[in-house]
Amino acid sequence: MIISKPIKKAIISTSKPIREMLKQHLWAKMLAAMFLGIVVGIALNPSTGWTSHEQGLIVGNWLALPGKLFLSLIQMVVVPLVFASIVQGIASNEDTVFLKKLGLRLGVYFVLTSCVAIVIGIFVTMIINPGQYMDTTGLDLYQENPLPPAAEETLDSPTIGTMPDYLINLLPNNPLHAMVNTQMLQVVIFAIIIGIALVSVKPRNSRPLLDLMDSIQSVCMTIVQWAMYIAPLAVFGLLAQIVIQVGLEALFGMAAYVATAILGLLLVLCTYCIAVFFVTGMSAAEFLRKIRPVQILAFSTSSSAAVMPLSLQTAEEELKVRPGISQFIIPLGTTINMDGTALYQAAATIFLAQVFNVDLSSTALLIILVTSVGASIGTPATPGAGIVILATILTSVGIPTAGIAIILGVDRILDMCRTSVNVTGDLTASLLMNKWLK
Numbered sequence: 001m002i003i004s005k006p007i008k009k010a011i012i013s014t015s016k017p018i019r020e021m022l023k024q025h026l027w028a029k030m031l032a033a034m035f036l037g038i039v040v041g042i043a044l045n046p047s048t049g050w051t052s053h054e055q056g057l058i059v060g061n062w063l064a065l066p067g068k069l070f071l072s073l074i075q076m077v078v079v080p081l082v083f084a085s086i087v088q089g090i091a092s093n094e095d096t097v098f099l100k101k102l103g104l105r106l107g108v109y110f111v112l113t114s115c116v117a118i119v120i121g122i123f124v125t126m127i128i129n130p131g132q133y134m135d136t137t138g139l140d141l142y143q144e145n146p147l148p149p150a151a152e153e154t155l156d157s158p159t160i161g162t163m164p165d166y167l168i169n170l171l172p173n174n175p176l177h178a179m180v181n182t183q184m185l186q187v188v189i190f191a192i193i194i195g196i197a198l199v200s201v202k203p204r205n206s207r208p209l210l211d212l213m214d215s216i217q218s219v220c221m222t223i224v225q226w227a228m229y230i231a232p233l234a235v236f237g238l239l240a241q242i243v244i245q246v247g248l249e250a251l252f253g254m255a256a257y258v259a260t261a262i263l264g265l266l267l268v269l270c271t272y273c274i275a276v277f278f279v280t281g282m283s284a285a286e287f288l289r290k291i292r293p294v295q296i297l298a299f300s301t302s303s304s305a306a307v308m309p310l311s312l313q314t315a316e317e318e319l320k321v322r323p324g325i326s327q328f329i330i331p332l333g334t335t336i337n338m339d340g341t342a343l344y345q346a347a348a349t350i351f352l353a354q355v356f357n358v359d360l361s362s363t364a365l366l367i368i369l370v371t372s373v374g375a376s377i378g379t380p381a382t383p384g385a386g387i388v389i390l391a392t393i394l395t396s397v398g399i400p401t402a403g404i405a406i407i408l409g410v411d412r413i414l415d416m417c418r419t420s421v422n423v424t425g426d427l428t429a430s431l432l433m434n435k436w437l438k
């Protein structure tokens, strides 16, 4: 094909800024990688006939290699990084009155925002009623089907009778065991206790440990920086693999349910932008531009934990949050503040109630609210964790847990979306607290 000179010139002049943008901005690289990943995934999905099922799986596995390398590098440092960041975050606030204020406000804030997200989830799902679009023939089959293995494990999650034991077990009597087993909630609690103890001892005694924490944090962040070099490649490969495996039709099949959950997540995102604007004066466009790499990385990795280091960096460098605040809120929020997950769990519960024709009384809705807040706090910040913990909520209101099998097929796409909202929630919290606690 012969391209005339002016057209060539026009192509070069328009592609130049794009190339420049790709060179300079991480988010542009990741967005391009995401798009390419989806295109390649569609092309290599067995439904096109270009590859067989087995070939697709093999190619997908190889394409995902950089992504897995990226995730392993991050996972390698996530426990020491979370621990060191929280201890430092607390200890750098030498003023204990300030600490109390921050802790208290943060606790209230996390619970309140989760409640708002859950209420949005319940309302949107009740109004749209996506359950009515589901073909319910064959549901008996689901009833008989065993649970996904991971969901079964959670069925012995706390009941009202076992709650005291559950609560006391959150306090790790062997912190090293908690660290080795990546029990993040326990690690966070241990870090908070050490941080508070450090503030309470004489500076002569706390200094060596604080220096050590500082050193651990810098070393971990350097490793994260290395991992970030391959982030676009990771995004490309992980997305290509998902689309090869799941295919786009699987995602379209339950379109109404997916659309409902995504709408709810978008509403939560809008709520964040409005809160940021009113409290800090930062426009939604500016806020979203600054946090874009974090959201894209969360979308492609489906893991708030994997994005935690980048969130920390973004909070401090882009949003100008004071380290004393961000180092406390981001690692803590990554572990316990999951508004996207809370919304998703409530929406999924209502949807399955509609599918199984379970009538939900106002008490049942209240139970969903309370258990979803608890469940989102306890959900590990890893891919697919939200759907596993969902089993707890379903049992609490008498919906067959086998319903999880129905929504499993589209969980990945929703996981990507809710993780992006989860990390946005943490960044919003640090921005707001930064402003409120001068």
Ligand code: ASP
Binding pocket: 302, 303, 304, 305, 338, 340, 341, 379, 380, 381, 382, 383, 384, 385, 386, 387, 415, 418, 419, 422
């Ligand atoms: N993947 C989510 C996260 O890491 C948790 C979930 O599955 O909802 O934030």
